[in-house]
Amino acid sequence: MGVHEVKKRIRVLIVDDSSVVREAMRHAVESDPELEVAGIAENGREALEKTLALEPDVIAMDFHMPDMNGIKATRRIMEEKPTPIVIVSGLLDPKEASANFMALDAGALALIEKPRFLGQEQQQALARIVETLKAMSEVAVVRRRRKPEGERPETPPRVEQSIRPPKRGPFSMVCMGASTGGPQALSSILSRLPGNFFLPILVVQHIAPGFLPGLVQWLDSHTQLEVGIAEHGKRPLAGHVYFAPDNRHMGVGPGNVIKLSDSPPLGSLRPSASHLFQSAADVLGDKVVGILLTGMGHDGAAELAVMNRCGALTVGQSEESCIVFGMPKAARDAGALDLLLPPEEIASMLITIHNSSEKQ
Incomplete structure (x- = not known):
């Protein structure tokens, strides 16, 4: 009889001050054959x-x-024993919601909603936590330097290298899609762009309901751009970033206005990058920059290929810089990309396009 190699289980540390939550998460972890407590x-x-x-x-x-x-615990762990961390939060009060994302500044990889213990909804939340723990366990993390208490995140350095896009435009909009790891990638890109950036930016970010206002507040504090949640029928303005609202598709309508929709989810997702990218291809043709960032799955990949065939500039986040190289990989495999770049070089490319527009 041959000897079969037994796959090592992923070892999970559960941290919560509620005995009810601890027990529910312990049961969910122990019920999965790939995990152990x-x-x-x-x-x-x-x-x-x-x-x-x-x-x-x-x-x-x-x-x-x-x-x-x-x-504080995340910060200390990343200083002393770097380990992949998933924040499981029930903090949804709009006045405090942005505090969730401070954990990403401290080194956490992902933020996910805490179970609410309402039957099927609880089981779905626990299943999302389990899948996120599996994915994040494979991410290589690095030690963070110790910072004085209360120190603000450092202003990201400007990228000296000028990234010249293979397509010159002119462009009238930037459309982005992101999932797991998206907040960090978006922060890296948006924080480097000038406040007078000449294009509007539309973003679909997969995120648990209720967390979006906190993400918007957090990103708004990291960039010179104006960051907000999209409204139906509004014409997007240069230097502004518009996020698709919870549970609504966002697209580009005739006249380049924002069009929100309650049409069915695409691949179980609403909002979806696929919806945004397809509308951008239909309305804007070659006058748009499409960017697909880190995340699980393949949302937006096929539609980014459509944008590429229409002459749009299409970019994916590079594998080494992704927390999860899922969506960009699907786009690469579909032949959808002109470029694969890390976030800081995506920002440099956008700045190059911005500077070129000022000379015209």
Whole structure:
């Protein structure tokens, strides 16, 4: 009888101050044949201690906890024992929602909604957590330098290299799609663009319902551009970034106005990058830049290929810079891309296009 290699299970550290949540997550993890519980912690300080002692493969980290919250615990872990961290948060109050995304500044990889314990909705939330933990466990993370308490994130350096796009335009809009890891990639790109950037930017970001206002606030604090949630029928303005609202498709309508839609989900997604990119191809043709960023799945890949065939400039995020090289890989495999670039070089390319427009 041959010896069969047994695949090593992914070891998960569960961190939450609620015994009900801890038990639900423990059961969800133990029910998956690819996962096992490495340990359980009730607060951030205990999470740091158990990370150092147990060396888990991935951490499910609560946001609000006594003694040390999720942001501080994430920061300390990334300084002392870098480990993939998924923030599991129930913080949806619009006044505090942007605080969730401060955990990404601290080094967390993803943010996901905490289960609400309402039957099928609870099971769906737990399933999303399990799948996210699996995906994030494979991401290589690096040690963060220790920062003084309260220090703001550093202003990203300008990229010295000028990235010249293979297509010269003229362009009238930028359309982006993103999923897992998208907030970090978007922050890297948008924070480098000048406040007088000459094009409007439309973005579809896959995110749990309720988190979008916090993402918008967080990104608005990282960029000179104006960041907001799209409204139906509005003509997008230069130097503004428009996010598709929760559970509504966003596209480009006649006259280049924003068109929101309640049409059925595409591949279980609403909003979807596929809807945005197809509308951009139909209305804008070769006068648009399409960008597909990090994320699981293949949303937007086929429609980015349509944009490319229409003469649009199409760009995917490079594999080494992605948290999950899913959507850009699907676009690459579909022959949809003119360029594969890391976020800072995508920003440089957009700045090159901006500078060229000023000379015309």
